[in-house]
Amino acid sequence: MATCASCGNEYDKTFEVILAGQRHVFDSFECAIHMLAPVCEHCGCRIVGHGVEAEGVLYCCAHCAASEGEKRLRDRA
Numbered sequence: 001m002a003t004c005a006s007c008g009n010e011y012d013k014t015f016e017v018i019l020a021g022q023r024h025v026f027d028s029f030e031c032a033i034h035m036l037a038p039v040c041e042h043c044g045c046r047i048v049g050h051g052v053e054a055e056g057v058l059y060c061c062a063h064c065a066a067s068e069g070e071k072r073l074r075d076r077a
């Protein structure tokens with residue numbers, strides 16, 4: 001049994017995510033996304049797909065990046 005790092009639930013089918021050398025244990029992808037997924041700088045939604053990065057700032061899609069003035073970016077997903 002392991003304990004979810006996000007909601008504290010004890011569960012026998014947890015999984016680990018290693019992010020930047022840090023090990024996290026979760027009971028569901030929802031919990032993992034809640035804790036680890038970056039947030040779009042423009043609309044504030046969780047970035048679950050590829051996202052777009054511009055000068056260290058993350059956006060959920062090219063539209064959001066363009067709205068913030070990053071007009072040279074194109075969606076890679």
Ligand SMILES: [Zn+2]
Binds near residue numbers: 005007008009026028
């Ligand atoms: Zn959880």
Ligand SMILES: [Zn+2]
Binds near residue numbers: 043
């Ligand atoms: Zn967005």
